[in-house]
Amino acid sequence: MRDISVLVGGKAGDGINSAGAVVAWLFSRLGYFVFVATDYPSLIRGGHNFTMVRAADHPVGAYSDRFDYLVALNQETLDLHAPQCPDCTIVANGDLVKNPGTGQTVPVGEIVKVESAPPVTGNSAMIGAFAKAAGIPWETVEEVFRQHMPKALDENIRVARRAYGAIKTVRTVPVQKKTPCSLVTGNEAIGLGLASGGLDAYIAYPMTPSSTLLHYLAGNAEKLGVTVFHPENEIAVILAGLGSAVAGAKTAVGTSGGGFCLMTEGLSFAGMAEIPIAIVVSQRTGPSTGLPTYTGQADLRFVLHAGQGEFPRFVVAPADAGEAFVWSDAALRFAWKYQVPAIVLSDKSLSESTYSIRYDELALLPVGESGLAGNNEAPYRRYRDTSSGVSPLAFPGTAGAIVKTNSYAHDEDGITTEDAALVVTMADKRMRKEQALTKELDQLPCVSIGGKKDAPVALLCWGSVGNACSEVALEMGLRVVRPLVLSPFPDRQFTAACAGVERLIAVEENATGQLMSLVKEHGRNVDDTVLKYDGRPFTPEELKKRVQEGLAS
């Protein structure tokens, strides 16, 4: 198995992200599946940043503790990371790194000067140098530059070429015979999935790690035919989202935990008034402001229970960009079909990491068109009681329909009521939608089973942690049971996935085992936990060690 990692490090503001992206495209061109994750502090300039590019001959979704190449843009990168992997191949910026150890240095400033190129092209020298050290053909480098370098293409190519010529090949990356994949981040996949599901409007207030979804959709608003709006706060975000949906626009909103706190009154309003809305919640380390740029899985219980009162909701936690695409598409469709809030629960690891995807292999989930509500017969009644609980949906502007949307308990016309019997009738109507949704979901793959599928020891996980779990399970001969849909909980599929499991180990990036407690409520005992809550994702190596320790005790 081919499995190669590159660490690109420097200080914030050095363009580590884009350098990492170019390295990823190089590997992708060579036929590798890649995964790119960035570790950065919550500041604009100065702190240490690094990007891990992992390339393998099979799909990967987690970064490794070890790496084969170290691209050091400054001395700090070398000091911090070289000791972690003493035998790695080092390429360092000679202007800032005085002692490269076993590595080669690149005279970045001199190259840029000789080529009369702007200083911003300096990273191209580092990329050219890395490519040569890794034995990547120059044609591949030039091809990637030509496709993905937005500005100063010629200068960048000249700078890269000169650095390429100045470095010796140390360790050659073998070429894979596969066609290159698309490289997309989790947030890009969520945005494209929502667009595929019929998105008309996306409304959000910036908050890491959801902001890149806002940026992506804003940047492609015209191309995709989506209205993108950034209002004054997250309360306005969800309420404007609900207003937009009431007027007939398929709308999504996005945020992280703190912003979702502000959205909960709107969430409950959506539940009571049966307004369809898709909500993307990308988790970071909490509580409170927490670690804004680091990951976590501590908001599962929060999204499951947020909002006063009881109402059905759909919650899905994809593990990678492919799942993010197909389930975001489905989430928006479910929101509209059942007139419920639908939450796509992501985290920093998924939202901001880059994955290899083959577009042609993405199969959208079959979400049937709604016939549940029956006809829109006159007189129009916004909350007409039907056997499925789903009422015909009309929008203001529909001739002859008076559409009354109401946050109070209401009758079928949408007029406020406090009548005891009617309150129960309407609550039952709303809750019946959950039964219909559960029934439809049972036809879809709501629980993923991975690893050795009949093994008696299983890792129980959700979301992005599933990627590290899969790797470890394959190595150790374990099963992986990973519910994608968390509300309504897929009881039947979960029980089937656990058939024959003698020992169930919950692996979560939180301190309390939130999925563990959820499955216990659904009648399944959990034997052990492997929990991590330092903001950093599990690496396969660390996870394997902790699982082994757990099994030995």
Next chain:
Amino acid sequence: MTRNLITPAQNTWCPGCGNFSIQHTLKGILAGMEKEGKSLDNVVLVSGIGCHAKIADYLNINTVYTLHGRTIPVATGLKLANPDLTVICCAGDGDAYAEGLDHLIFAAKRNIDLTMIVHNNRVYGLTTGQYTPTSPLGFKGKSTPAGTAEYPFNPLELMLASGATYIARGYTRKMPQLAPLIRQGIAHKGFAFIDVLQICASFFNMTEYYQSRVYDLAGHNPSDFDQACKKAREWDYNKDAPIALGVFYERTLPAFGDRFPARQTIPPGERTRRIRDLFLASV
């Protein structure tokens, strides 16, 4: 087709409540719109939570009975999704000036094409008598038995500072004047703000006070911002002074919808192709 503009819902406002005047005024305006051939199908009334908000149950038109303080963001979403809608917000003073003040300022800042009618009775009625942001200094309510320690807002001054392009004040006991103020606000393209001094018969009956102080703004030039500021400051909702009623300020400026990019509708097949292209561009 004309419709019965009042629903069968039982009206539960107190006798003497100023909300009746506002409802009656709106009903008259809606009937007038129908008479002029304008379909009420495109009108949406958005209410907050409080005594005023029951108007959503009583008027037989499209309504969104939202949350406390949240008329404006919901109305903003409605306009974003369908700019052809005529959106009228009815909010209380607790809604507009306390719970939802940020939204009010932003609606004025954006000059979004909405009409905001504030039922300003200067007291919380539905929660049975606490001070609001426009209650006078020293107001003794159930949460402030010793009297408030803070001055009220002057909402007109606030709106002038925030960029609203139509600013008016009415009074529920001057209905013949109130109707044109609201009608003109609905016709105004941009953010129209109408503060309506409303009588609360049960918790803060200011009838006598208002009756002796209100006067019509005559000879005032509403396009003059400085003059509007001066007039708005004449009575600050606290000190004893004459209370002007009428249009304080009106100016035509581009509305939010004029500058905000309109959504291009793309057929589903074409969108699928573009999504595919975006994937393929990242190969």
